[in-house]
Structure formats: structure tokens, C-alpha cells
Amino acid sequence: MPQQGKLFTHSLFEIPASDWNTLLDLYSGQRSKPTGYNVINNYIQWKKKEPVFDVKFLSLDGEWQSDGTFIIIANNGSMKKTVYFNTLSNNLERLANALLCLTYSSEEYQLHGYEERLAPAADVYIRQCDNSQRLLLKTSWYRASKEVVAKFSIEPPSGITLRELETKDAETVNEIWPYREKGSEEFVKCLIDHNISVGAYDNKGKLIAWCLRLPTGSLGLLQVKESHKRLGLGSLMVRYMSKKITKLDGEALASVVIKNTPSKNMFEKLGFHKTNIVYWYY
Template sequence: MPEEDSLVEIPRSDWAELRDLYVQRDTDPQGYPCINNFIQWVEKDPELKVKFLSLNGDWQSDGTFVLTVDLGTAYKHLYFNTLSDNLDRATKALECFKSIENEYVFFGFCSRLKPVVEHITKKYYTTKKIKIVETFWYTVSKDLIDTFTTEVPSGITLLNLALEDAETINEIWPHRGPNSIKFVRSLIKFNVNLGAYDDNGKLVAWCLRLPIGSLGLLQVLESHKRLGLGSLLVKSMAKKISALGDQVTAPVVNKNTASKSMFEKIGFHKIDSSYWVE
């Protein structure tokens, strides 16, 4: 009788080696940028509840891993990936979670991994009705980013966001949920970000960086739309992320034609779809 599959925690000392297996997956939402993000977060705060897990202790053979993150929000975030074209081991790893439905939410995965999530949610989500939301997954070349000009309009100042800005951001965020302010605070605390402030010091627009390495939570207040602040923040954040040596990516909800038009006008192009479970 075969032994039952189990998840084995990957020691922190091995996280960098796991990350480096994904060095060629630098535009994969759950590839190199995502793994590197949480390595850096834990370096800044070793008490963060971040776990990398492998199926039966083997992650070296094909890079299969599962990552769980507990930021104190309603659900823990769940990330996973594999370098194999065969998704069986990734599927088996997720099947090891006994209470996946009530504890975890899948966060920003690529189209290649969608069949795994569909299988898991169909098999294990018995009481909660879920919806898989598609977004277009965009990127832009470093050469183009280097040509970006970022002229700030009169009366506006670009600054790094402050932790107290999280309340304003979370209140307007269309995807907010119970305790999601803790997620927003984590993004402000640990990742590069930018806010646009008026002459009175009021935050009127912002852009953050998600744990998967992409731009996210881009928002401009109604009072300051049509001033080019969205494009300005995207270009400025692209420069910041590119300066770190990372690829610049962004998810855009399919129905958001205004955002799609803006990103494409700037020079972003679609390379995949990314998905979010709601």
C-alpha cells in the first residue's frame, strides 16, 4: 500500500535555492518575483507567518512548491507552482490541505495553473461558491521603461506612501474584504509604492506592488482624474521596479477598458491571463 502524500516544510535556508530554480520564470505571477518577494519580507520581519511547503519533501526535482501566507486577513493566501509540464504533483500537493475551502484563497495565478485550481475548487469547495476572475496579464520591456518621462503636474507631489495611508486606500479598494487593511499595510511596509499628494498633503492617487511582483491597487480619486496621474504612477512605479532588476508586470481586469487602454498606450503588452478566486 503506497504511503499517503504529505506536505513537508522547506527550511528558510533553502528558499533562495528554490527561488533560483525559477529565474527564467520572471514574468510568471507565482514564479521568481513571488518567491523573492516573500524571502525579502521575511528578511525584514522574521516573525511573518510565511511557509514554503513541498510534496513529500521533494522540491528540487521539479520545483513544485506551495506557499502559504497569513497576514491576519479573513483568509490566508495560497500560492503554488511547478516547473514540470505535468501538473500532477502540484495538484497532489494542494490535495494535502484538509480545510482548504475555509482557510485559504488562491492569489493571482497564470493560465497554465488554472486547471489545478479548477480541480481543487470543484473537488473540495462544498459549501462556498467561488468565482474565478480573469485579468489580462501585461508586461513592458526595460528598454521602453528607460525612455519613460515622468513629469509631475503642478500642485502634485509624488512620495512613498505612509502606513496611515492604508485606511484611505483600503476604503476605496473595490476588492477589499474583512481585515484587508492588514494586507494593504503589508504592501506599504514591505514593497515599493508611490502616492500622489496635493498641496494640502491629501492623498489623491496611488499605486502599490503586489506580492506576485506586479503593479496593483492603482487608483485615482474622482476629483483628480483626467490629469494623467494614473499613467504617471504606472510609469514611475515601472521605473522603481525595473531599477531593482525585476520585470514589470500588471494585471488588468478584462472589463476595465479604460485601464487596458491606458496600459497599452504606455507600451504594455499582454503575455497571458492571470486569475483570482473570489
């Protein structure tokens, strides 16, 4: 880890878009982890769909090929820009130094979806921040095998239709998201516009349940309207999305808040297994 009092001489250099697929290849064996293959691929695809999308891939001192150390900074629409990071090295010093470079900026950042192995590097950055109004959220990382997902049934109850969410649904999704903040509706719009999703609509066309896919590759923003709870719609959303993701050759993944026992029980009942601890610093 960086030594206190030592002159800090490091800088972040942008990784050109022409090298993003090479970075992706370095993480090709980590498709079930949160901030490896999935998040890199997510922003490669978003940039293809929306060339003006504000995202930067960065390396420490211009070196990333040897150990895969990277930082991604994305403007997802929220007040704070979102940071994702990883390294293939067991030594976290270069990653910690890369994160420390962010403290020299006037920007405020939120750190999304980093696994427990990377927490010591993140803690170096967090200690330099004003934490008076910040939240560090601890979640369990779940995965369901393709064999488990293949057995999922996805038939909706009578009178309910399942289809992709539309941009206009972002307001409804955001208004009951527990972690909404100023600007978070724009993030929800990004997820709807660029990633797969599912909404359950009643016979009047009203949205009553939904699930989206986060840049980390995991299911996210899973919600059921209070008026339609205890009908199994949450489980249906998870099963439906898991099927869609595996058909695209992806992994069925989910991040569940540690204290959310009902959600944890639902995922485990469906056959998801906990594989990691993942943190979110808002």
C-alpha cells in the same frame, strides 16, 4: 491529474528557510511570470524584514528539488490565508495533489495570481471547495520591456508631489479598493511597509492617487480619487512605479481585470504587452 476514488496518501512538508534561495534559483529564468521568481523572492525579503511574519513554503511529500513544485501560504492579514503555487513540470499531477492537501485543513484559502497553465491544477482544488460565496477573477498579465520603461516621463503636474506611501495611508487605499474585505487593510499595510509604492499628494498633503506592488511582482491597487480623475494620474502612477522597479532590476508587470477596458487601454497605450492570463480565487 489525481484519480477519483483512489486512496489519498500525500502530505505537505515544510521547506526550511535555509532552502528558500535554492528554490528561488530554480525559478531565476521566470522573472516576468506571476508566481515564480517574484513571489518567492517577495516572501524571502518580507521574512528578512519581519522575522515573525507568518509564511510557509511547502512541498508535496518533501520533494521539490526535481521539479520545483511548491506552495506558499502567507498570512497577509485577510480573513483567508493566501496561497501561491507553481511547478516547473509540464505534468500538473503533483501540483494538483499538493493543492488537494489543503482541503484536509479547516482553514479557508484564497489562491492568488496563478497563470493559465496552472489552472487545471487549481480547478481540482476549487471543485472541492464551497464556491457559493467565492469569486474567480480572470485578469490579463501585462509586461513592459526595460526599453519601453526607459522612455517614460515621470514629471508630476504642478501642485502635486510624488512620494512613497506611509502605513497611515492604508486606510485610504483600502476604503476604495474594489476587492477589499475584512482584514484587507492589514494586507495593504504589509504592501506599504515591505514593498515599493507611490502616492500622489496635492498641495495640502492629501493623498489623491496611488499604486502599490503586489507579492507577485505586479503593479496593484492602482486608484485615483474621483475628484482627480481624467488628469492622467493613473498613467503617471504606472510610469513612476515601472521606473522604480526596473531601477531595482525588476520587471514592469501588471494584472488587469479582463473587463476593465479603460485600464487595459491605458497599459497598452503605454507600451505594455499582454503575455498571459492570470487568475485570482477569493
